[in-house]
Amino acid sequence: MPGPFIDDAQIAHARTLAEEIVNPIFDLIRRNTTVSIERTVLRFFGISGAGARGVPLANLMVDKLKAAGVLNRGAAYWYGRALHLGAKSPLEAVERLTALPTDKLGPLSPEVEQNLRAEVRAEARSALEDMKSRLAARDALRQQFPMSPAPHKYVIVATGNIYDDVDQARAAAQAGADVIAVIRSTAQSLLDYVPHGATTEGYGGTYATQENFRIMREALDEESIKLKRYIQLTNYSSGLCMSEIAFCAAYEKLDMLLNDAMYGILFRDINMRRTFIDQYFSRRICALAGIIINTGEDNYITTADAYDAAHTVIASQFINECFAKRAGLKDWQLGIGHSYEIDPYRDDTLLLELSQAMLVRRCFPDAPLKYMPPTKHKETDIFFSHAYDVMADLVAIWTKQGIQLLGMMTEAMHTPLLADRFVALKSANYIHRAARGIDEEFTVREDGKIANRARDVFGQAMKLLQECRDEGMVAAIGKGHFGDVKREETGGKGLDGVMEKAPDYFNPFLEILEAT
Amino acid sequence: MVKPSKQIIRPYGDRRDDGVVQISFTLPVPLSEKAKEAAAVFTKKMGFSDVKVAAAERAADNYTFFIVYARSGMYLDYAEIDVPEVIVKKMSFDDLNAFIKEKVGRRIVVFGACTGTDTHTVGIDAILNMKGYAGDYGLERYPGFEAFNLGSQVPNEDLIKKALAKNADAILVSQVVTQRDVHKDNSRHFIDAAKAAGIHGKVQLLLGGPRVDHKLALELGFDAGFGPGTKPSDVANYIVHALLKKEGKEPKDAHYQGEPA
Numbered sequence: 037m038p039g040p041f042i043d044d045a046q047i048a049h050a051r052t053l054a055e056e057i058v059n060p061i062f063d064l065i066r067r068n069t070t071v072s073i074e075r076t077v078l079r080f081f082g083i084s085g086a087g088a089r090g091v092p093l094a095n096l097m098v099d100k101l102k103a104a105g106v107l108n109r110g111a112a113y114w115y116g117r118a119l120h121l122g123a124k125s126p127l128e129a130v131e132r133l134t135a136l137p138t139d140k141l142g143p144l145s146p147e148v149e150q151n152l153r154a155e156v157r158a159e160a161r162s163a164l165e166d167m168k169s170r171l172a173a174r175d176a177l178r179q180q181f182p183m184s185p186a187p188h189k190y191v192i193v194a195t196g197n198i199y200d201d202v203d204q205a206r207a208a209a210q211a212g213a214d215v216i217a218v219i220r221s222t223a224q225s226l227l228d229y230v231p232h233g234a235t236t237e238g239y240g241g242t243y244a245t246q247e248n249f250r251i252m253r254e255a256l257d258e259e260s261i262k263l264k265r266y267i268q269l270t271n272y273s274s275g276l277c278m279s280e281i282a283f284c285a286a287y288e289k290l291d292m293l294l295n296d297a298m299y300g301i302l303f304r305d306i307n308m309r310r311t312f313i314d315q316y317f318s319r320r321i322c323a324l325a326g327i328i329i330n331t332g333e334d335n336y337i338t339t340a341d342a343y344d345a346a347h348t349v350i351a352s353q354f355i356n357e358c359f360a361k362r363a364g365l366k367d368w369q370l371g372i373g374h375s376y377e378i379d380p381y382r383d384d385t386l387l388l389e390l391s392q393a394m395l396v397r398r399c400f401p402d403a404p405l406k407y408m409p410p411t412k413h414k415e416t417d418i419f420f421s422h423a424y425d426v427m428a429d430l431v432a433i434w435t436k437q438g439i440q441l442l443g444m445m446t447e448a449m450h451t452p453l454l455a456d457r458f459v460a461l462k463s464a465n466y467i468h469r470a471a472r473g474i475d476e477e478f479t480v481r482e483d484g485k486i487a488n489r490a491r492d493v494f495g496q497a498m499k500l501l502q503e504c505r506d507e508g509m510v511a512a513i514g515k516g517h518f519g520d521v522k523r524e525e526t527g528g529k530g531l532d533g534v535m536e537k538a539p540d541y542f543n544p545f546l547e548i549l550e551a552t
Numbered sequence: 553m554v555k556p557s558k559q560i561i562r563p564y565g566d567r568r569d570d571g572v573v574q575i576s577f578t579l580p581v582p583l584s585e586k587a588k589e590a591a592a593v594f595t596k597k598m599g600f601s602d603v604k605v606a607a608a609e610r611a612a613d614n615y616t617f618f619i620v621y622a623r624s625g626m627y628l629d630y631a632e633i634d635v636p637e638v639i640v641k642k643m644s645f646d647d648l649n650a651f652i653k654e655k656v657g658r659r660i661v662v663f664g665a666c667t668g669t670d671t672h673t674v675g676i677d678a679i680l681n682m683k684g685y686a687g688d689y690g691l692e693r694y695p696g697f698e699a700f701n702l703g704s705q706v707p708n709e710d711l712i713k714k715a716l717a718k719n720a721d722a723i724l725v726s727q728v729v730t731q732r733d734v735h736k737d738n739s740r741h742f743i744d745a746a747k748a749a750g751i752h753g754k755v756q757l758l759l760g761g762p763r764v765d766h767k768l769a770l771e772l773g774f775d776a777g778f779g780p781g782t783k784p785s786d787v788a789n790y791i792v793h794a795l796l797k798k799e800g801k802e803p804k805d806a807h808y809q810g811e812p813a
Contacts, residue, residue, distance in 0.1 A: 206612070206613075207611065207612030207613075207614075207615055208612070210612040210613050211611055211612050222674070222678060222685055222686070223673075223674045223677050223678065226673060226674075226677060240685065240686050302682070303681070303682045303683050304681060304682070304683060305681060305682075305692075305701065338689075339682065339693050411687075447687075448687075453578070454578050454611060454612070454615055454617075455576065455577075455578045455611055455615075455617040458609065458611035458612070458615075458617050459617070462609070519682075520695075521682060521692070529703065
C-alpha cells in the first residue's frame with residue numbers, strides 16, 4: 037500500500053476525537069425516537085400495506101398514536117395492545133386501535149403489560165428470523181456466483197419507471213456493471229412516508245418503494261444466475277425515512293444503501309436531531325442485514341472547492357465511521373465516500389487526487405471505500421469528459437477502492453444513455469485490467485508532492501476534528517464547516533416527528549439489534 | 553438592409569467541404585452482421601453517403617452500439633444565419649457567482665416558500681435547496697446567493713415580514729395545488745400583502761409552479777413567472793439580471809438567454 041504518510045498514533049488520535057464528538061449525540065439518540073423509527077417497527081411486524089389514497093398503514097397508525105399523545109411508549113407496545121383487542125391481521129390491528137377512544141389507551145395491569153411485552157418480543161424475534169432467512173438466500177446466491185474483483189463498478193439507472201429501469205439495469209449488468217443504483221425521484225427524501233407499490237412515474241428518478249426494490253432485485257437475481265456473477269443492488273436510505281428504507285431494503289435483499297449520518301442535514305435541510313436519531317436505527321438494520329453503507333462526503337466538494345475543502349472530507353469520514361461502528365457496522369460494510377473533483381485546469385491534479393485517495397485508503401485500510409467520479413467540472417465536450425473519467429478509473433484501481441461509481445461522459449447533459457454506460461464500463465474494465473497491482477510496483481516518496489499534500493490535508497482535518505470536539509458537532513455544522521452549509525439544531529424539516537421516549541418506551545427490535 | 557454575400561459551408565473532416573460527420577447511436581438488436589447492415593441503412597436513410605460503420609459493439613445482449621462515419625451532401629449559407637448578438641448567454645454556476653461578485657458586490661438575498669395552504673415543497677425545494685434539480689444546483693449552493701427556504705403552508709404576510717427583516721432582493725412564491733384556482737387566489741392575496749407592506753415594485757416578486765407561466769404571473773402582479781421544467785440556474789440568472797437592471801447597471805431592454813417570456 038502506498039505510503040504511511042501519517043503516523044499510526046495520529047490516525048488513532050483522529051478516531052478518539054471522533055468518539056468524543058459523537059458521544060454527546062448518543063445521549064440525544066438514546067433519549068428520543070421518531071415517527072419514522074416507529075413506522076419501521078410496524079413494518080417489521082408486517083404492516084407494509086397502504087390504505088385509502090395510497091397512505092401507508094404504518095403512517096396511519098403512527099399518526100393516530102402521535103395525535104393521541106401516546107406514541108412515546110413505542111409503536112411496538114401499541115401493536116401488542118391491538119393484538120390483545122383480538123386483531124387477526126395487521127390491517128385489523130390498525131383499524132381496531134385507531135377506532136379506540138383516547139381514554140381507553142391507559143396502561144393495563146402490570147401482569148398483563150408484562151405478558152404483552154413478552155408476546156411482542158417473541159413476535160419481533162420471529163420477524164427478525166424471517167428477515168435473516170431471506171438474507172441467507174441472498175448470501176447463498178453471492179457465494180454461488182462470486183462478484184468480480186474490486187473496484188466494483190457501480191452505475192446508475194434513473195428512468196422514473198421501474199420496468200424501464202429493469203431493462204436498463206439488465207443491459208448494464210450484461211455490459212459488466214457490478215452494482216446497480218436506482219436513483220430516487222427528485223425530493224423523495226423530503227416525503228415523510230415511503231410510497232407504496234410499483235411505480236412508473238418519477239421525476240429525475242424512480243420512487244424507492246418496497247415493491248420496486250423487489251422487482252429490481254428479482255431481475256438482478258436472474259441476471260446474476262445468467263451471468264454467473266452476482267450483481268449488487270443499491271438505493272438511498274436518506275431523508276425523512278432513513279430507517280424505513282433500510283427496512284424495505286433489508287427485507288428485499290438489497291446489498292448496499294447510501295446512508296450518511298449528516299447528508300440530510302446539510303444537503304436536504306432535514307432537521308439535525310431527526311437525522312442523527314434516524315441514522316442510528318437505520319444503521320442498526322444495515323448492520324444486521326449485511327448491507328454495505330455508502331457515505332456522502334463526495335457531496336462536500338461539489339459545494340465547497342475540492343482542493344480547499346479536502347480536509348472536511350477526511351474529518352467527516354472519521355465521524356461517519358464512528359457513528360457507523362457505534363451502530364454495529366463492521367469495517368467491510370463501510371463504503372466511506374470520497375471523489376475525484378479537483379478542478380482539472382489546475383496543475384498536478386492527478387497527483388493531488390492520488391494523494392487524497394491514498395490518504396483515505398491510509399486512514400481506512402479495512403473499509404471498501406466508495407469512490408465517486410468527477411461531476412462539478414464536467415464538460416459537455418464528451419471526448420474530454422471521457423478522458424477525465426478514465427483518470428478517476430486509474431486512481432480507483434491504484435488506491436484499491438472497493439466500490440467505484442463510474443463517470444458518464446454525458447454527465448453534464450442528461451441521464452446516461454444506454455451506450456454511455458457501456459462506454460464507461462468498457463474503459464473502466466480496461467484501466468482496471470491494465471493497472472491492477474500498480475500500487476505494489478510503485479512506492480510513493482515520503483518527501484514528495486503526494487505525501488506532503490496528504491500530511492497537509494490530514495493536519496487540517498485534525499484541526500477541524502479538534503474544533504468539532506471543543507465546540508460540539510451542532511456548533512460546527514452551524515458554522516458551515518461541512519460543505520459550506522450552515523444548519524441550526526432546531527431548523528429544517530422533520531423536527532416535529534421527534535419525541536422523547538416515555539420511561540416505559542418499548543422497541544423490541546432495537547433491544548435485539550443492540551444485543552447482537 | 554443589404555444582404556451579406558453568400559457563405560456556403562459544410563462540415564470539415566480532413567478536407568474542405570468533404571461533409572464528413574461522426575455519429576453514434578444504439579440499436580435495440582443483438583450484435584450481428586445484420587445489425588451492422590441495419591446501422592448502415594439507418595445512416596443512409598438519414599441522408600448520408602459513404603457510410604462506414606467504424607465500430608459495432610455489444611452494449612448488452614440485445615443492444616448494439618455503433619460509431620459511424622459518413623458524408624453529408626447538405627450545405628448551408630452561413631450568411632443567412634441570424635442570431636441576435638445582444639443576448640447575454642445564460643451563465644454557469646461558477647460564472648454566475650463570479651459575475652455576482654464583480655457586478656453586485658454582495659450576496660443576493662432570496663426568500664422562498666409555498667404560501668397559503670399549499671403543502672407541496674417539491675418546487676421550491678428544487679429551486680432553493682443545495683441539491684437542486686436534475687443536476688442543476690439550488691440557490692443555497694451559490695456563494696453569490698443567501699437563500700432562505702421557509703417551507704410550506706407559510707402565511708403570505710409571514711413570508712413578506714421575514715424577507716423584509718433580511719432586506720431580501722427577491723421573494724419566490726411557489727404554488728403547486730391548483731384545484732379551483734386556489735393558486736391564483738393565494739397569489740393575488742400575496743400581491744395585496746406585498747402592496748400593503750410597500751414592497752411591490754421594489755423587491756423582485758417571482759411566482760413558480762406547474763400551472764404557472766410568465767404571462768399569468770405578470771397578470772397577477774408578479775415580476776416574473778416560472779413554469780414546469782424551470783431549473784434553479786434559470787431563476788438564478790433571472791434574479792441577477794433583474795437586480796442589475798434595477799440598479800441601473802444593465803440596460804432595461806437587455807435580453808438574455810432563458811429569460812421568462
